[in-house]
Amino acid sequence: MTTDSTSLKLKKVVPDAEDFLPILGTDFVELYVGNAKQAAFYYQHAWGFQPVAFSGMETGNKNSVSYVLQQGKIRLVLTSPLKPGGDINRHIDKHGDGVKFVALWVDDARKSYEETTKRGAKSYAEPYVMEDKNGKAVISGIHTYGETIHLFVERGDYNGPFLPGYREWKTKASADDTGLQYIDHMVGNVGWNEMNKWVDFYARVMGFAQLVSFDDKDISTDYTALMSKVMSNGNGRIKFPINEPAEGKKKSQIEEYIDFYNGAGVQHIALATDNIIETVSALRDRGVEFLHVPETYYDDLLDRVGEIDEKLEPLKELGVLVDRDDEGYLLQIFTKPVLDRPTMFFEIIQRKGAQSFGKGNFKALFEAIEREQELRGTLN
Template sequence: MNTSANYPSFLGFDYVELWVGNAKQAASFYKTRLGFSVFAYQGLETGSRTWTSYALRQGDVTLVLSSALPPGNKEFNEHLARHGDAVKDIAFRVTSCELTYEQAIAAGAVSIQSPQKYTDDHGQIVLATIKTVGDTTHTFVERSGNSKTFLPGFVAINDPDPLEQVLASVGGRSLDHIGLNISEGEMEPLVEWYERVLGFHRFFSIDDSIVHTKFSGLKSIVMADSSERIKIPLIEPASGIRKGQVEEFLEYHGGAGAQHFAIRTDDILASSQALHERGVETLKVPSAYYPRLREFLQVANIELPEDIDVFAQYDIMMDFDENGYLLQTFTKPMSDRPTAFFEFLQRRTFNGFGANNFRAIFEAIEQEQERRGNLR
């Protein structure tokens, strides 16, 4: 097993790539609704004859939206038919791409692309890709020098979107974590894979004794690199009376994959207001949640600078311990398939994952499942 003592350093998430049916339209959605800005592009105009991609950024969060150009791209067409618009690649910034790749392959990883070097007048990028769960991949990205190139083949986009002058900034700062949903029984093998192949460790875990309703439940183990800059919750359904939210994702996604992106913000109230003004639909928190929260805070003798009535207005939930607290809100799925969604969160000296909110989150999701006819 790889350990942090002998494994190259991970520097954090580099980007997340989604394969989508129409990259141009998807980029417009992520700009106007979620507040991202396009900063790089590849397509026919840049000499790319096979792919078109838009690179978007909000704070340090980078998304790449890609579509195949020729109609006969078998891999892309099968991925789109099976998963819909979905995450294809979760890329990590590393200190040494070649060493990270070599150790991963030696530990049993399946190679998609061996290390490739790309050099311009200002620096070098080294890329390599391995397979992870389902059809998802991990790319290792090593950047050196002062190159402004995002990825090979991309050109910088410097034209500001006129809507940025009209719409309030969402204020996302960094990618806190990405949740991967997997089938029941796959948890321990995948945990062992992240430990052995990438040298990650178990950061946090919770099971269905805590995360459940009368209908369903889940188990989760959060994997993290040695610096804990990268966190990936692995989420597995627990057998219930009815179909839970994880099973619903697996059914409509066509198997395991990335379910949610958690973006950190310094001011969740401002972020929530901006999302609301941009027309983003958020998950409706059950009405009984906020009276219970007031009771908990009173017993714990905690006074908040924020107003709980405003939390209720924007469907913001709170978890806390003796060290601090977490504020979080969730969007509804980003596509017609009830699959991937976004979480926006603010941490105040709190490193947990909102365990005390999980039941309320489940109840909120089950309300939406009922509307979709999928709670059965």
Template sequence: QTTYTDKGEKPEKGKFVKFHHVTFWVGNAKQAAVFYCDKMGFEPVAYKGLETGSREVVSHVIKQDKILFVFESALNPGNEEMGEHLMKHGDGVKDIAFQVEDLEFLIKKAKERGAVVVKEPWIEQDSYGKVKCAVVQTYGDTTHTLIEYLSPYKGLFLPGYNAPVVKDCLLPKLPPGLLNFIDHIVGNQPDDAMVPVSDWYQNCLLFHRFWSIDDKQIHTQYSALRSIVVTNYEETIKMPINEPAPGVKKSQIQEYCDYNGGPGVQHIALNTSDIIQAELKILVDFDDKGYLLQIFTKPVQDRPTLFLEVIQRHNHFGFGAGNFKSLFEAIEKDQDARGNLTVYN
């Protein structure tokens, strides 16, 4: 495993501040949002749909402390973009949004370095404030929305969103989830795609390498993986990029790519300051400076694709090579139960 200390040169302008929100494209946004509220301690915070004048797409926004998830579904028959995405990938992450400063500069730089801009900068505004947005393509069908606040925004989420239409009387009776912010978001790639993807973040978004691990450390008797973590200059946004390594049997990273129809978000890690109260069966990793506590859910939809992680850090900013291997072994058991721990070819 390697920890990188060289951030490179500080970008002359522009800044990636933090994760802003994660958008999921799902078959039934209302029910998906309820699942995360009931199981993980989120609460409905904003809504956009027919009642607010959004005629094509419905959005349910849920929140827990600084974590914002948006679940979106098509409202009408014949929405080819969302329909094809669902058919190919199933329910999953479509977009990872970052809050930024000087969006125009960041987009200009990204374009110069070869990034595909899906949507050029535009402005959204309502009576609560004004934001500028743009969208760039990253791995597979996943995108990044960049969001810059042009004035202090006083609304519930972003311009165009209203309060949720209904209140769930069950939620106040449930225990708190104790989750605070997005720690990192992991993207799985097919074999030999990890380095090009991590290079894309370094070239186009001016990120740098933060940590990496290879198949000599993360392997079992059957399969293996490699991972590179990239991050922004301030190291507030961490994006691990995984790929399978050839082994005797199919890697779980390859299983993910098979069922996801290509690369995509494998898991979202949510930081907590009290993992003991939040979860049970915790993995522990440590060094001479601090420790790392982690636990992982099983897939949160029927396809063996996206899952969630809960993580607590105490003066430890790596990614837990020991925990990484324990997780790898646990998923491999589930992979075998699914009939997918098959001979590699």
């Protein structure tokens, strides 16, 4: 790998992480979807992702088709089956569209596999080499919560558009990007009393450390509650909050997710920007729908969070939330579910020093989610 990659690996910012598994970043997130061509069009034109690579019948792949899109360091892979039966169809039938693979960029996919499986991870794929005229890549994988898979991707000897077996994909009908830069964190929803099991998994199997935890007193409204713990690798580039339901008067968003996804899975992906007003304005103009909090949220905002660089009116008009911690503040907003089932959604986040996750916004956010649940008839 390059010197820059190695320096990322060595810079440890989470002291408690054992970090025997150096991870350089998120390589890609792959979703199994019912219609990859139309999903690719959506992420291009609504979100500003750019076409990168393609795999399908034209490349010799007779069983599935995949479109690869990228914006900043965020790489999405959208995959659909070409034939009836098989794992992709079964996954879509059970879960709807959703995240199947969270691929992690590593120096050594073989070592990553050995280190995790010897600590108890269930093998998904033993290390194998993919190769074409542009070089070779090594891939391995392990099972995590639900049917979500972590792939380890070693691509130091590959110079193609994505991975061997893919060809460059261009289209005239692409849209400008919206200022999205990288994946800040990815949230997993798990079942009742399963959070600590998966927190232990990331600590024991992958060398992560717990950054912060939230209990049902932190994350609750009059009706619903949940628990959450945030796990991070040593260099802080991979952060996985793990959510589980907590007892409440009505059905929480986590229970709704698990009901419709039929099990544990990736609930939302937080995408970072350095100008949330411009990014959210562009996304909204292209049809992306966001949760909206009552305007009263902004009445005492500056008293709660102190001075901020942004003007209050555009934040209020867009529905952007603000929270502060000891290191600075952050701005965040959440989309409505981007799928027909009320499962996966996105968060847009801009950090102005803050390293937290918006604890001060939880109540307003959850009340906004509950209003959507009530419209869907799934709150009771």
